[in-house]
Amino acid sequence: MDEVFLGVDVGSVTTKFAAVDPQGNLVASDYLRTAGQPVQAVREGLSRMATLLPSRVRVLGVGTTGSGRQLAGAIVGADVVKNEITAHAVAALHFVPDVRTVIDIGGQDSKLILLRDGVVVDFAMNSVCAAGTGSFLEQQAYRLGIPVEELGRRALRSSNPVRIAGRCTVFAESDMIHKQQMGFPVDDILYGLCQALVRNYLNNLALGKTIEPPVVFQGGVAANAGVVRAFREALGTEILVPPHHEVMGALGAALLAREWSDGRPSQFRGFDVVHAEVQTTSFECRACPNLCEIAQIRMDGRVVARWGGRCDRWEVL
């Protein structure tokens, strides 16, 4: 019988799934839009994974990560709930064992992870800014009427990029409009946009940190050849994009579940969980003046998780 470890990465924009065999090889993966409905995304993705995997597959362990890791963990019955930094580092090390720098750019956040001898030694996440993330590229592509998938290819054709103001999506957008009105070619503007994103990333996340090769670039934005080129030119080094760069977080979560397993029984609720009725409600706790908003997750009427408080009053079920 086939045996796998599952990884689920619930991000702000997309939800990713990965399954690895007991040797750690990726056997299936998928991703879909979170579309603001993480519960729905997890259920749909899980049923899609069930069709991608052999019908009699045994799930030996499940890991979740991403900003929706707790929610996903409660729904699927996760054995490991891990932060995105650790999950991405584990996945990058799996492909490039001597990796020293991981650049991860997703839909709404970006990360920089520095490793030495296979161990994370420093990291940074963007906290206050969307100017270095995928949503921004997508929004600008949409505004120009170009599919975001094509943006990278168009940017590669540029030989004379236009400098676009960085720092902030608002500045960048008005500067792009200005450059368009001046009559600069779209391809040059697009590559200028990629360069602005890279500049922003390096100025915010890499400030005071030393980026050394090998550099692995993962996350949804790594699909954009224009951004890869801009990183290569800015850093003066080769940029490695792993084959399944968009599901690296999920892959890392699956690998962490595999590491955790060691023969232990999994908490996985089974693929049938997609048919369970999941209800999320919230209420305001009035025990103190903080008035925390507590989120409550019910599956088939039973409360499976609560969180959101500043204390653990509600976390114990």
Add this chain to the structure above:
Amino acid sequence: MTRRVAFPPLGFLSRVAEAYLHALGVETVTPPPTSRRTLDIGVQGSPEMICIPCKLLFGNYVEAAERGATDIVMLGGPGTCRLGYSVAQQARRLQEWGFAVRVHTLDLYHVHRDIFRLTRAFADGRPATELVEPIRFLLALLDLTDALETGVLVARPRERERGAADRAYAAAWERIAALRTREELEEQRDDILGLLDAVGLDEDRPVLRIGLVGDVYTILTPFLNHNLEVQLGRMGVEVRRWFRYTGRVSLPLPDFLRMDRGGRARRAGSRYLKRDVGGFARSTVAEAALMAEGEVDGLIHVAPFNCTPETVAQSALVALQRERGVPVLSLSFDEQTGAAGVMTRLEAFVDMLWSARRRRR
């Protein structure tokens, strides 16, 4: 009218202040803990670009006045940072809002002088000789609470039963709040600390040590820092706060002659920050540099978002990290800071420190 004095909520420091005022025979008003309501008031009464401690403190002052305080002790003082100017502005705003309160500044750069000055003011003409005993009580109180604060930070990551350390800590504070004299304190000291010693600890559990440096208000306000110390404790981290009272008083010697911890920290930190830049920046960097000499696995630096002194400290800590190889996580907080982002960073940092320790073995 009887004087009713309020001290803003500031962790154990406000409880010490209250016990001391009671020992002086002064009536006090306890403002509610800093909450979302405090923030709403603070935001309404402050300029948008001012830092979050300024906003929250103003909310604290209003909530104290609402509860009937006639006198409010305000934290600030010239030279510290924007807080120095904010105090004057906040005092005016309180009057504008119709609160007839007297305000007293506790200058953070002249704490000892101002404790004495405020003691005189609240003692209503009692001779100085009668104030010696309360002041000695205060010193003993600070010494006791230092031990308690350190104790709970050590116990949290090792407790066998979740929450046991915090329950013992709360019980200890109830006892401390009832103390009025130094004799009572000395009599009960061992019993009070014994409450914490009675917590069942797993001494063999591996625990990380993280030095917590940065702005004191942020460190002492769980509402603002998303309950940082408790969260870290649950993740198996023994937190070492950079500030303690004990050992802070030293002879007025030049740094190179000082043998106490403060002096050693100054010397260790002078390589990264030579002069005072306001706030707690210099002490933060100095203590961080000393802790980096093998006392901790890593450092967490907390600051209010856009705090000028702590931004300078943060840059100095980048140099410290590069030179000494000590991992540093910088977190800045304001009303926009989401809990999820903080937890992700803390978890990742803790994971990272564990793998670093495993590698050293």
